[in-house]
Amino acid sequence: MNNMKYNIFSGFLLLLFSVCMNAQTQTGSMLIKNGTVLTVTNGTMENTDVLIVDGKIQDIGQNLRAPRGVEEIDATGMHVMPGIIDAHSHIGLETVNEATNPVTAEVYVGDALNPLDVSIYRALAGGVTASHAMHGSANAIGGQCETIKHRYGTYNPDDIRMDGAPRTVKFALGENPMRVHGEGRGILPATRMGIEQVIRRAFAEAKEYKAAKAQYEEARKNGDNTVMPPMYSRRMEALEGILDGEIIIHCHAYRADEIYMLMQVCKDFGVDYLCFHHANEGFKVAPDLAAFGAAASVFADWWSFKFEVYYSTAYNATILTQNGVLTSINSDSGELIRHLYHEAAKTQRYGGLTDDEALALITINPAKQLGIGDRVGSIEKGKEADITIFKGHPLSIYGIPMKTNVDGVIYFDRENDPNDMRLDVNPEEAMPAFFLDIQDYKHENCMHGTYQTFNTLFRG
Numbered sequence: 001m002n003n004m005k006y007n008i009f010s011g012f013l014l015l016l017f018s019v020c021m022n023a024q025t026q027t028g029s030m031l032i033k034n035g036t037v038l039t040v041t042n043g044t045m046e047n048t049d050v051l052i053v054d055g056k057i058q059d060i061g062q063n064l065r066a067p068r069g070v071e072e073i074d075a076t077g078m079h080v081m082p083g084i085i086d087a088h089s090h091i092g093l094e095t096v097n098e099a100t101n102p103v104t105a106e107v108y109v110g111d112a113l114n115p116l117d118v119s120i121y122r123a124l125a126g127g128v129t130a131s132h133a134m135h136g137s138a139n140a141i142g143g144q145c146e147t148i149k150h151r152y153g154t155y156n157p158d159d160i161r162m163d164g165a166p167r168t169v170k171f172a173l174g175e176n177p178m179r180v181h182g183e184g185r186g187i188l189p190a191t192r193m194g195i196e197q198v199i200r201r202a203f204a205e206a207k208e209y210k211a212a213k214a215q216y217e218e219a220r221k222n223g224d225n226t227v228m229p230p231m232y233s234r235r236m237e238a239l240e241g242i243l244d245g246e247i248i249i250h251c252h253a254y255r256a257d258e259i260y261m262l263m264q265v266c267k268d269f270g271v272d273y274l275c276f277h278h279a280n281e282g283f284k285v286a287p288d289l290a291a292f293g294a295a296a297s298v299f300a301d302w303w304s305f306k307f308e309v310y311y312s313t314a315y316n317a318t319i320l321t322q323n324g325v326l327t328s329i330n331s332d333s334g335e336l337i338r339h340l341y342h343e344a345a346k347t348q349r350y351g352g353l354t355d356d357e358a359l360a361l362i363t364i365n366p367a368k369q370l371g372i373g374d375r376v377g378s379i380e381k382g383k384e385a386d387i388t389i390f391k392g393h394p395l396s397i398y399g400i401p402m403k404t405n406v407d408g409v410i411y412f413d414r415e416n417d418p419n420d421m422r423l424d425v426n427p428e429e430a431m432p433a434f435f436l437d438i439q440d441y442k443h444e445n446c447m448h449g450t451y452q453t454f455n456t457l458f459r460g
Contacts, residue, residue: 028054029054029408030070030071030410033074035079035080037050040081040082040363040364041380048062049064050080051064052408055385055408056382057381057383057384060379060380079394080379082364082387083127083363084129084340085128085363085377086130086131086337086362087370088297088331090334091334096109096446097135097142097449098139099136104135105238108143108144109145109146113148115151115155115157118421121412121421124152128337131147131148132250136446137170137172137176138176139170139181140199143170145170147162150406152421168370169238169242170250170252171250171251171262171274172252173252173255173258175307175308177198192257192258202239203243206239206243207269215227243270243271249273250277253276256285262274280299280311280316281312282316282320283320286323289323289325296328299343300329300347313350314349315351317329318347318352318353321353326369327361328361334445344361344394359394363378386406389402389404
């Protein structure tokens with residue numbers, strides 16, 4: 001009898017798990033009334049309504065009517081803007097760095113998504129509806145990244161993936177890969193020269209791999225069974241995708257010389273587009289970035305937290321923008337991600353950008369950098385309803401996010417914010433003491449986890 005009860009209970013849990021893991025992504029419908037709509041791409045519209053149906057923006061205008069049963073939200077005196085997008089984040093991840101080789105393009109952070117990460121909810125509280133969950137910067141060519149939507153409250157990692165978003169990969173230049181591999185393991189790269197050669201060699205091997213596959217396919221068409229295909233390699237497949245433009249390079253870089261170097265390498269191998277992250281000296285090569293068509297995702301005013309970041313300026317984002325470089329401001333932080341609207345506002349103090357130019361740095365520009373600008377990043381008919389409602393202007397120090405919608409579903413509501421939004425986490429749980437001894441960079445989450453790897457694998 002006990003076995004029968006156990007089997008029934010186990011079957012019920014299995015069924016429940018299957019239903020949860022295969023549930024459709026939730027979408028919502030609502031009518032936001034009488035707000036000041038900051039479209040970003042089409043100016044500001046006063047006393048305007050936004051109609052959302054099944055997760056999409058169906059109409060924008062005045063005196064719109066909601067279909068029967070659709071909730072109305074009074075946004076009188078409020079500002080309605082596109083959901084903020086962070087092009088450089090590590091929230092929602094269990095693992096950030098695969099630090100065991102200077103080239104690890106075969107790994108994929110999407111295999112280690114953590115939808116229970118409370119940082120996702122905290123990001124929603126700052127009006128952030130999507131982020132680029134990135135591999136770290138321990139490798140010259142790191143792993144593939146994942147663009148996620150902040151659908152907090154699910155146990156299913158697939159629910160936070162942004163289906164159809166282009167594939168991306170993390171590269172890193174400068175001190176981090178030099179320290180991890182040159183200093184940490186005594187292997188290439190130990191210098192910036194070595195980093196360039198690691199990338200060139202990887203691209204050259206990918207070209208050979210692609211040519212060998214083409215030769216094999218041609219031989220098969222001609223009935224020649226003597227030609228063998230190259231040994232399958234996930235790393236080479238990923239690198240081939242980079243060369244073919246199917247995977248977008250997002251590269252951690254600080255110094256102007258290394259930024260210029262990677263553009264030259266990409267020109268040599270026919271890579272047409274890449275986005276530099278941090279790019280603290282990007283302003284020095286802004287015309288070159290614009291001429292190449294490269295983008296830049298920068299800090300508003302972080303620098304001098306390590307030697308290679310000694311020199312920068314708070315005018316960096318403005319100079320890049322005014323030189324025609326597609327520019328965004330990112331957080332690289334589970335804390336700063338809640339304040340990206342403040343970070344964007346700094347460009348009005350340092351450079352005098354307009355409201356639309358400043359807001360574009362955290363909305364449509366990062367969306368374009370991630371290849372999702374046709375879906376999110378502005379308030380336009382047909383786009384996905386990722387929308388944040390602010391009390392006060394979002395570029396004002398007094399601006400406060402009140403409601404955050406993803407796909408037309410309210411995931412954060414300040415007026416009804418529960419005391420504790422963590423999922424299955426005990427706030428009184430004791431943490432292992434050794435975590436407290438790890439001194440990761442306070443301003444650079446790209447290196448999170450690498451020191452545990454050092455101590456475990458390389459230093460006994």
